[in-house]
Amino acid sequence: MRTRRTGLLVVSLTLGLLTAGAVSAGQSPADYQALRKEMDLLRERLAALQKEVDALKAQRPVTAAPAAAPAPPSNDFVMDLSKAPIRGSESARVTLVEVSDFECPFCGRYFVQTAPQIVRQYVDAGKIRQAYVHLPGAAHRYAFKAAEASVCAADQGKFWEMHDRLFSNQGPALAPELLPGKGPLAGLPNQDLYKSCLDSSKHAADVRADMAMVQQRGVTATPTFFLGTLDPKTRQMKVSRRIVGAKPFATFQQSLDELLAAESGSRGK
Template structure:
């Protein structure tokens, strides 16, 4: 299932983004975008509530599907579906999480307009970012990903500069009242490493070159942390198009 229809809404979103200077943490090693894979990323997101998503390969034999990855916010049947790729080491991701995301969550996710999947990944350009991703995932194993996510961004300057990041991350786990021994074992044994690797691989296949990058179902990816008003314009346009049935084709066998 692919998305190639160029609707009026698509043109409107593109026009809105045309004046925006990208605010994203960039990787020079990421491949260019593969339009087919990018379309599959968003089509898999849309299909989660209807059928098993197409799996993303991890390693030579194991495969993990998109609906096994990331952290979901909102109604899976919301008119607008979005996936965010984010690196805990990225300053623009921190700024988005602290300044923009709370407003968008209240206005679009909590109101049932947007289903938002947060996908942790590692660009490979920030110190200690892999350890931070492990800390987040292993907190997630105990149902506390969001609390750890908040701390990782809030204390980003601390653990990024640390010569002993695990000491700083462990202090966060203790502050959050996690089962610290279980959390340590999760990290030491790589219990959740497949999730990090799969999210990172999926981002590479989709052509993500910087973070944050956002895929709104059926539209071109948004590379960078948009200003709040521009993000509102994009989501309002996509939402209105979905309600009119004027959005990009979403069904099997579409153009």
């Protein structure tokens, strides 16, 4: 393209110089006619070059406009908690869903620094319910099997006890060969039933179903939390807020208090 533009410029300058020379030098009629022929040839060449440039412009691909930034994930949807472990007063409707990974260090930080206050001031006080959804990370070696272990414990009514024990024993203690033994699993009513459940991967599909559900809602990191109101009959939760990361207690407190106030107002109508 640049070469053809240069050619157009050269031809144009040549025409200008030839025309100027014809006027200033006072050539004979024969010389003038010869010059006219040269100028006509140059004009034809100029026209041909212009056509080539126009054709190249027409072939040039149109640059696509930059793609718009993806919209943030919606917090206005219904979450199915029919299979999720839930604790708290059955009369409470405001619910906090913990999307977590038993091997995730940030989830462990939330468990140690923030969760105890939430459980004490909101769950145990009968103000809210708490649910858990699995999202074990692929980079965490023991996370998926630990998630299975918690569901196997849930078969014996011990999910939350297992939840607390696993988070209290992050690291090598989560290795599958240690899970059925002593330590974090002491206290299960039936160790043989638990071991059979874990060895057979009975609940692997349930863990994957949890993962698919939250990934469809744009969850890419743990811990992530959803807050909303739960229908106690269907166990479907209308989500209204999302908190990402191991935020301090004050962040949860503000959102929970606002939702509780809104729920109290709607019941009073």
